[in-house]
Amino acid sequence: MTQPRLSRRGLLGGSVAAAGAAGAFAAGRATASEPDEAARAASYAFRGEHQAGIVTPAQDRLHFAAFDVTTDDRDELVALLRDWTEAADRMTQGGSAGEVGPVEGDPLLPPDDTGEAIGLPPSGLTITFGFGPSLFDDRFGLADRRPGVLRRLPHFPADALDPATSDGDLCVQACADDPQVAVHAVRNLARIAFGRASVRWSQLGFGRTSSTSTSQSTPRNLFGFKDGTENVKAEDGAALADHVWVGADDDPAAGWLAGGSYLVARRIAMRIETWDRQPLADQEAFVGRAKGSGAPLTGTDEHDAPDFNAATGTVTTIAPDAHVRVVHPDAHGGVRMLRRGYNFVDGSNALGGLDAGLFFLAFVRDPDTHFVPVQMAMARSDALMEYLQTTGSALFAVPPGVGEGEHVGQALFA
Numbered sequence: 286m287t288q289p290r291l292s293r294r295g296l297l298g299g300s301v302a303a304a305g306a307a308g309a310f311a312a313g314r315a316t317a318s319e320p321d322e323a324a325r326a327a328s329y330a331f332r333g334e335h336q337a338g339i340v341t342p343a344q345d346r347l348h349f350a351a352f353d354v355t356t357d358d359r360d361e362l363v364a365l366l367r368d369w370t371e372a373a374d375r376m377t378q379g380g381s382a383g384e385v386g387p388v389e390g391d392p393l394l395p396p397d398d399t400g401e402a403i404g405l406p407p408s409g410l411t412i413t414f415g416f417g418p419s420l421f422d423d424r425f426g427l428a429d430r431r432p433g434v435l436r437r438l439p440h441f442p443a444d445a446l447d448p449a450t451s452d453g454d455l456c457v458q459a460c461a462d463d464p465q466v467a468v469h470a471v472r473n474l475a476r477i478a479f480g481r482a483s484v485r486w487s488q489l490g491f492g493r494t495s496s497t498s499t500s501q502s503t504p505r506n507l508f509g510f511k512d513g514t515e516n517v518k519a520e521d522g523a524a525l526a527d528h529v530w531v532g533a534d535d536d537p538a539a540g541w542l543a544g545g546s547y548l549v550a551r552r553i554a555m556r557i558e559t560w561d562r563q564p565l566a567d568q569e570a571f572v573g574r575a576k577g578s579g580a581p582l583t584g585t586d587e588h589d590a591p592d593f594n595a596a597t598g599t600v601t602t603i604a605p606d607a608h609v610r611v612v613h614p615d616a617h618g619g620v621r622m623l624r625r626g627y628n629f630v631d632g633s634n635a636l637g638g639l640d641a642g643l644f645f646l647a648f649v650r651d652p653d654t655h656f657v658p659v660q661m662a663m664a665r666s667d668a669l670m671e672y673l674q675t676t677g678s679a680l681f682a683v684p685p686g687v688g689e690g691e692h693v694g695q696a697l698f699a
Contacts, residue, residue, distance in 0.1 A: 351453025490627025
């Protein structure tokens with residue numbers, strides 16, 4: 286008989302052990318300021334019209350992982366997605382990854398939950414799944430269902446991509462307001478996948494660099510500037526329909542993706558030390574905004590529209606290569622993205638500098654129109670590119686939400 290599943294919220298006491306990198310990341314909880322209690326108590330439904338973790342108000346912590354499917358059996362892949370769905374449904378509500386729980390099972394068997402989230406509330410955990418282009422090869426009979434725009438992103442000028450931290454068959458994005466909760470989610474999904482899929486690469490993030498709701502203030506990136514001022518917000522249904530959600534008629538081969546989106550993931554290293562030596566006026570000229578207020582150099586408020594025709598003397602106030610001008614929607618036919626990026630600091634690099642930067646995440650309706658042209662323009666002419674280098678890149682199709690009794694991506698396999 287299946288035992289009742291155990292809510293981690295109902296367990297008390299005891300020391301909590303976490304192994305390896307996951308434990309090192311989560312250990313920051315002991316020294317960092319504790320998350321707001323209301324944020325930690327929040328929970329978001331896993332099932333719904335769209336997957337959570339897209340328009341959900343961006344949480345403070347991230348654990349992202351890309352997986353390679355190691356089985357060639359279609360039924361095993363479907364079983365994995367079903368198992369992941371059930372585990373995600375439980376964990377996002379504050380429950381354990383398995384039906385039994387971390388301490389309730391047979392003591393002679395490994396527990397079906399690793400236990401480092403015992404006693405922790407949901408912390409706004411969202412788990413979002415995506416499918417990479419490589420999933421649609423000849424292994425699972427999915428080639429004719431691959432969306433036309435789902436292919437490896439171009440190699441943009443100045444990219445220095447590491448194949449070991451790029452691409453992947455599947456992805457999992459776990460966001461939460463407690464780092465240990467986010468790590469717990471990915472750790473347990475990787476455990477559940479054993480024998481069917483393995484982690485290809487992963488990234489930990491802190492400090493969201495975009496707001497996805499009008500209730501949130503604009504955060505700052507590691508250059509110290511406000512980031513994502515013009516981001517698509519959850520409250521703007523028309524913008525979501527135009528720029529984020531895949532339409533039913535967008536691709537005849539990919540009707541299963543209607544109501545979903547495409548996720549662009551880019552690991553962007555920042556040359557922190559070089560940037561820190563630049564004068565404030567130069568930093569603001571490179572970005573095209575005031576560092577303090579976030580206002581465009583032609584305005585006084587963060588949300589003032591930039592005036593790209595304004596001049597200071599004989600030159601435009603916002604330089605031709607300023608970031609805000611190069612990537613502005615007006616320069617790209619009005620297309621916009623919903624960004625959910627995070628800062629990262631992964632120790633030091635071989636030269637002794639910080640291995641730090643932005644883990645860029647963006648949800649778009651069509652990467653060919655909403656991301657590739659913008660990134661190409663940035664790579665070719667943005668003043669910030671002197672201080673940035675992309676080392677990892679991936680694109681995933683994010684299926685629509687999961688209904689009761691369904692598993693993630695079910696329509697793809699129907």
